[in-house]
Amino acid sequence: MLRWLNDKERGGRVNPGEVFDNITVGLQRLYKQRLLPLEKDYKFNQYYSPLLTDGDFASKPMVMLIGQYSTGKTTFIQHLLEREYPGSRIGPEPTTDRFCAVMHGEKEQVIPGNAAVVDPKKPFARLSDFGNTFLSRFEVAMCPSPVLQGITLIDTPGVLSGNKQTSRGYDFEGVIQWFGDRVDLILLMFDAHKLDISDEFRRAIGCLKGNDNKIRILLNKADMVSTQQLLRVYGALMWSLGKVIPTPEVARVYIGSFWDHQLHNDEMRRLFEAEANDLYSDIQQLPRNAAIRKLNDFIKRSRLARVHARILDHCRAQMGFFGKSAKQRKLLDGMQGVFQKVSAETSTPPGDFPPIQLFVEKTEQCNVQFEKVPKLDQKRLDALEETLAKHIPALLELVPREESRMEAAAEQ
Amino acid sequence: MLRWLNDKERGGRVNPGEVFDNITVGLQRLYKQRLLPLEKDYKFNQYYSPLLTDGDFASKPMVMLIGQYSTGKTTFIQHLLEREYPGSRIGPEPTTDRFCAVMHGEKEQVIPGNAAVVDPKKPFARLSDFGNTFLSRFEVAMCPSPVLQGITLIDTPGVLSGNKQTSRGYDFEGVIQWFGDRVDLILLMFDAHKLDISDEFRRAIGCLKGNDNKIRILLNKADMVSTQQLLRVYGALMWSLGKVIPTPEVARVYIGSFWDHQLHNDEMRRLFEAEANDLYSDIQQLPRNAAIRKLNDFIKRSRLARVHARILDHCRAQMGFFGKSAKQRKLLDGMQGVFQKVSAETSTPPGDFPPIQLFVEKTEQCNVQFEKVPKLDQKRLDALEETLAKHIPALLELVPREESRMEAAAEQ
Ligand SMILES: Nc1ncnc2c1ncn2[C@@H]1O[C@H](COP(=O)(O)OP(=O)(O)OP(=O)(O)O)[C@@H](O)[C@H]1O
Numbered sequence: 001m002l003r004w005l006n007d008k009e010r011g012g013r014v015n016p017g018e019v020f021d022n023i024t025v026g027l028q029r030l031y032k033q034r035l036l037p038l039e040k041d042y043k044f045n046q047y048y049s050p051l052l053t054d055g056d057f058a059s060k061p062m063v064m065l066i067g068q069y070s071t072g073k074t075t076f077i078q079h080l081l082e083r084e085y086p087g088s089r090i091g092p093e094p095t096t097d098r099f100c101a102v103m104h105g106e107k108e109q110v111i112p113g114n115a116a117v118v119d120p121k122k123p124f125a126r127l128s129d130f131g132n133t134f135l136s137r138f139e140v141a142m143c144p145s146p147v148l149q150g151i152t153l154i155d156t157p158g159v160l161s162g163n164k165q166t167s168r169g170y171d172f173e174g175v176i177q178w179f180g181d182r183v184d185l186i187l188l189m190f191d192a193h194k195l196d197i198s199d200e201f202r203r204a205i206g207c208l209k210g211n212d213n214k215i216r217i218l219l220n221k222a223d224m225v226s227t228q229q230l231l232r233v234y235g236a237l238m239w240s241l242g243k244v245i246p247t248p249e250v251a252r253v254y255i256g257s258f259w260d261h262q263l264h265n266d267e268m269r270r271l272f273e274a275e276a277n278d279l280y281s282d283i284q285q286l287p288r289n290a291a292i293r294k295l296n297d298f299i300k301r302s303r304l305a306r307v308h309a310r311i312l313d314h315c316r317a318q319m320g321f322f323g324k325s326a327k328q329r330k331l332l333d334g335m336q337g338v339f340q341k342v343s344a345e346t347s348t349p350p351g352d353f354p355p356i357q358l359f360v361e362k363t364e365q366c367n368v369q370f371e372k373v374p375k376l377d378q379k380r381l382d383a384l385e386e387t388l389a390k391h392i393p394a395l396l397e398l399v400p401r402e403e404s405r406m407e408a409a410a411e412q
Numbered sequence: 413m414l415r416w417l418n419d420k421e422r423g424g425r426v427n428p429g430e431v432f433d434n435i436t437v438g439l440q441r442l443y444k445q446r447l448l449p450l451e452k453d454y455k456f457n458q459y460y461s462p463l464l465t466d467g468d469f470a471s472k473p474m475v476m477l478i479g480q481y482s483t484g485k486t487t488f489i490q491h492l493l494e495r496e497y498p499g500s501r502i503g504p505e506p507t508t509d510r511f512c513a514v515m516h517g518e519k520e521q522v523i524p525g526n527a528a529v530v531d532p533k534k535p536f537a538r539l540s541d542f543g544n545t546f547l548s549r550f551e552v553a554m555c556p557s558p559v560l561q562g563i564t565l566i567d568t569p570g571v572l573s574g575n576k577q578t579s580r581g582y583d584f585e586g587v588i589q590w591f592g593d594r595v596d597l598i599l600l601m602f603d604a605h606k607l608d609i610s611d612e613f614r615r616a617i618g619c620l621k622g623n624d625n626k627i628r629i630l631l632n633k634a635d636m637v638s639t640q641q642l643l644r645v646y647g648a649l650m651w652s653l654g655k656v657i658p659t660p661e662v663a664r665v666y667i668g669s670f671w672d673h674q675l676h677n678d679e680m681r682r683l684f685e686a687e688a689n690d691l692y693s694d695i696q697q698l699p700r701n702a703a704i705r706k707l708n709d710f711i712k713r714s715r716l717a718r719v720h721a722r723i724l725d726h727c728r729a730q731m732g733f734f735g736k737s738a739k740q741r742k743l744l745d746g747m748q749g750v751f752q753k754v755s756a757e758t759s760t761p762p763g764d765f766p767p768i769q770l771f772v773e774k775t776e777q778c779n780v781q782f783e784k785v786p787k788l789d790q791k792r793l794d795a796l797e798e799t800l801a802k803h804i805p806a807l808l809e810l811v812p813r814e815e816s817r818m819e820a821a822a823e824q
């Protein structure tokens with residue numbers, strides 16, 4: 001994939017991995033300087049969602065690989081990175097015996113599970129719920145790679161059959177589900193040469209329910225069989241998966257041989273190349289999409305924080321010197337009117353407002369007293385305005401546009 | 413397919429269609445001369461199954477084609493036969509508006525439904541149950557063709573969507589089911605260019621439950637799309653069919669363009685040719701398999717008729733002049749002993765005997781009186797012996813062996 005990325009770069013393309021990093025740093029800075037103070041003043045975290053850390057912005061889109069053992073998952077990662085990741089092992093028997101998050105880092109380094117889950121810069125804290133047996137089977141492999149600048153890859157131990165699978169000593173399916181909920185793409189890898197969908201694998205796929213839209217299927221080693229056999233295998237695969245994955249939409253399948261070696265049967269070379277191309281584009285799009293999603297989330301959050309501050313400031317201004325609690329009660333009971341007034345006075349679109357019910361409940365729960373709310377600092381508000389009007393659009397400019405990718409592809 | 417058949421013949425191969433005819437004629441003759449007299453003497457039909465007619469031996473293996481409209485069913489039949497069948501129409505709009513059984517006949521001829529169902533030589537008598545509206549939408553097309561010497565083809569009206577389908581005025585799904593139970597092969601035809609599995613078609617496929625093993629899938633017009641598109645379509649087809657057809661075994665799919673024109677996209681020419689080859693072999697095997705099945709049925713029936721005659725003859729011989737009904741009662745009550753004696757005296761293997769219960773019940777129901785049973789004619793028995801020992805094996809010799817087909821294929 002690296003070669004493929006570079007190939008595009010020669011045509012003047014930007015690496016979305018780098019873009020992602022730039023946007024991350026930009027958002028971290030903007031958040032801390034412009035949004036966080038406002039959130040703190042008005043207890044945004046108690047009303048809506050926790051204050052953000054650098055780690056929340058930095059976490060990269062993740063791609064998880066799952067499949068029966070020896071289908072070529074680890075080899076595929078090596079092929080994508082054009083290098084081994086520290087601690088990886090490849091072989092025809094079940095080799096990978098742990099979950100491994102392969103991440104970008106300037107130095108090669110293996111971080112054991114217990115250390116990885118306490119690192120606030122990594123999104124794995126909650127994995128500690130799966131206990132020590134699991135944590136001894138989890139690690140983070142850091143290594144420098146342009147591909148990893150854009151994404152994090154999750155290598156998994158191959159699915160085994162029957163007892164062997166259940167005797168792992170930890171909740172394998174639970175872990176698959178945990179990652180399934182958090183990753184951006186799930187690659188199910190199959191071996192055209194030895195197609196096998198064991199009951200265990202079926203169950204693992206079952207754990208991905210609700211994340212079906214993230215699933216892509218890789219039919220690997222497609223060059224190891226004749227074209228007719230390949231079509232049989234592919235048909236059998238789709239036939240079986242259609243029964244396991246309940247959606248009517250067909251999961252996208254990429255057919256090919258995803259490693260560095262020459263094709264064995266190269267009758268379908270053109271197809272395999274086109275498929276690999278599509279797959280790399282799909283993966284390459286992830287940081288771009290993640291970047292846009294983060295920018296989008298930032299904007300939504302800013303607008304909510306802004307209107308939240310305005311509402312509380314409006315309520316504060318209504319409070320007299322006496323009968324405070326009665327006044328607060330009255331304001332809370334007529335919150336709809338308050339929202340309308342704030343909307344009119346500050347020309348805030350009604351769509352920005354939080355649900356009335358939620359606002360009233362949280363105010364009571366958190367024991368917020370309107371008269372103690374700080375006065376709204378106009379400078380803070382102006383700073384946020386500027387961010388929304390200037391800084392965010394500037395960051396958005398960094399994101400390579402879909403169209404330009406299309407154009408570039410068409411020009412070739 | 414004709415060209416393909418002839419191509420094989422040049423290598424010294426026999427046309428299984430002709431073989432089938434020879435075996436049919438042979439069995440008809442043997443049955444009438446050697447088995448039927450014995451069956452009549454001992455009321456075989458009242459005990460086990462109706463006496464056979466020429467028609468029962470002559471009915472050829474049938475292949476039914478179903479699919480959405482305009483997928484190319486009629487074109488495929490024309491392509492197989494290398495000729496039009498009388499009354500056929502082809503076009504991009506829904507064209508075939510009736511069920512048509514395409515059969516061998518020296519002269520071209522169209523027999524309307526009402527006439528076809530009363531012809532005892534044709535296996536369509538029970539179709540009259542579907543009523544007049546249906547019969548006006550059913551016909552038999554006769555024409556000379558070496559392919560039709562081996563098989564009968566059932567062309568069907570394309571499945572339409574929604575109201576149009578239900579307003580046909582007869583039980584479309586019922587008819588599909590009727591044929592599904594009787595044919596030897598069901599070809600579901602799909603159009604790679606315009607893949608569409610309507611709810612109506614799903615229901616029609618649902619009617620084939622229990623006959624899933626007869627289903628083959630044709631993905632037609634595969635050359636009208638790019639290779640990558642073709643794989644998408646094929647995958648989507650299997651994904652959806654896997655949900656409709658409940659068996660875990662994958663239905664065999666033949667991918668190609670089943671008509672006489674040049675390939676549009678010929679990147680996969682070799683595959684398409686191999687697929688067509690496999691399909692023709694599959695179809696060509698039908699008469700062979702049907703011939704073997706018929707020989708097998710004949711042998712089973714002969715052995716049953718033989719032991720049946722021996723049992724009744726044995727019972728007859730036990731009858732004295734007085735107390736006949738008491739004696740008959742005693743024999744019937746001790747039928748297990750009778751069976752053992754007959755088995756020992758005539759060295760008939762126990763596996764040939766009918767179920768005791770059935771024999772006793774039928775004797776009572778049909779009011780058979782042992783003393784009135786004719787004495788067993790040894791000449792008849794010898795004639796049947798000779799048939800089993802000499803004539804049937806001679807007919808079996810006519811059936812081209814699977815191995816020689818394999819060998820012939822390997823030599824090429
Ligand atoms: N595209 C390919 N074509 C043919 N063989 C391959 C291909 N990719 C990998 N292999 C071979 O398959 C075997 C298994 O590879 P690998 O260890 O990467 O699989 P894995 O899915 O990671 O297995 P595990 O689940 O046990 O970790 C190795 O012998 C490797 O050389």
Ligand SMILES: Nc1ncnc2c1ncn2[C@@H]1O[C@H](COP(=O)(O)OP(=O)(O)OP(=O)(O)O)[C@@H](O)[C@H]1O
Pocket residue numbers: 479480481482483484485486487488501502503504505506507508509568569570571632633636668669670671
């Ligand atoms: N292999 C093929 N490649 C491309 N076009 C084809 C092919 N076979 C048939 N066609 C075209 O598809 C159209 C429909 O063909 P045809 O009438 O045989 O379909 P059908 O399934 O019998 O339809 P109906 O259900 O309406 O009877 C015709 O225009 C025909 O020329």
Ligand SMILES: [Mg+2]
Pocket residue numbers: 073074075089090095096155156157158
């Ligand atoms: Mg591995």
Ligand SMILES: [Mg+2]
Pocket residue numbers: 485486487501502507508567568569570
């Ligand atoms: Mg037709």
